[in-house]
Amino acid sequence: QVQLVESGGGAVQPGRSLRLSCVASGFMFSSHGMHWVRQAPGKGLEWVATISYKGTNKYHADSVKGRFTISRDSPKNTLFLQMNSLRPEDTAVYYCAKDLGDGGYDLHLDYWGQGIPVTVSS
Amino acid sequence: QSVLTQPPSASGTPGQRVTISCSGGSSNIGSHTVNWYQQLPGTAPKLLIYSNNQRPSGVPDRFSGSKSGTSASLAISGLQSEDEADYYCAAWDDSLNGRGVFGGGTKLTVL
Numbered sequence: 001q002v003q004l005v006e007s008g009g010g011a012v013q014p015g016r017s018l019r020l021s022c023v024a025s026g027f028m029f030s031s032h033g034m035h036w037v038r039q040a041p042g043k044g045l046e047w048v049a050t051i052s053y054k055g056t057n058k059y060h061a062d063s064v065k066g067r068f069t070i071s072r073d074s075p076k077n078t079l080f081l082q083m084n085s086l087r088p089e090d091t092a093v094y095y096c097a098k099d100l101g102d103g104g105y106d107l108h109l110d111y112w113g114q115g116i117p118v119t120v121s122s
Numbered sequence: 123q124s125v126l127t128q129p130p131s132a133s134g135t136p137g138q139r140v141t142i143s144c145s146g147g148s149s150n151i152g153s154h155t156v157n158w159y160q161q162l163p164g165t166a167p168k169l170l171i172y173s174n175n176q177r178p179s180g181v182p183d184r185f186s187g188s189k190s191g192t193s194a195s196l197a198i199s200g201l202q203s204e205d206e207a208d209y210y211c212a213a214w215d216d217s218l219n220g221r222g223v224f225g226g227g228t229k230l231t232v233l
């Protein structure tokens with residue numbers, strides 16, 4: 001069965017960095033687009049980033065552009081989100097999600113991880 | 123302010139049919155398919171409808187989706203207490219070199 005397991009979250013001071021990882025299993029990781037989506041406390045879902053199946057195409061939300069970078073290591077079935085220059089408004093639960101397709105451009109997120117909390121506070 | 127607009131709340135009694143709307147623009151719903159996600163309290167979101175009106179395996183046929191122009195709707199018939207959840211629409215958007223966009227979410231209450 002498909003599993004997505006996030007790690008790397010936690011509490012961090014503003015301006016510091018974190019790298020989230022998402023280990024995938026149960027499907028052909030190298031054939032699917034992947035996404036990061038976050039949810040601030042008590043708020044709705046916010047798309048963060050998308051990467052195509054080969055890693056060739058990457059897209060980031062304006063709110064994180066220049067600070068966050070999505071990447072993947074297909075031989076290790078792992079998705080990453082490098083988060084630099086963290087701000088209090090980045091505080092959220094971060095979800096890793098698999099796309100039905102290879103590009104990710106249809107936002108068909110058919111499997112989600114359990115989510116990992118990130119808290120940015122001094 | 124979300125790019126896709128949903129009503130913040132909706133409600134119905136068991137057995138009723140309820141609909142949730144999602145309004146967008148030419149760069150998102152007008153150009154791409156719409157997806158719907160259900161989020162039960164304290165859990166990760168779940169794909170409910172993709173490509174406007176397709177149900178993933180395991181989703182009951184009580185849930186249906188439609189799209190017209192730059193708007194979309196999710197309909198739930200035979201409402202059940204376990205349908206009480208937050209519902210989000212989502213689509214790809216061609217502006218700003220490409221991005222994903224979600225609606226603000228609709229909290230469905232089963233009275």
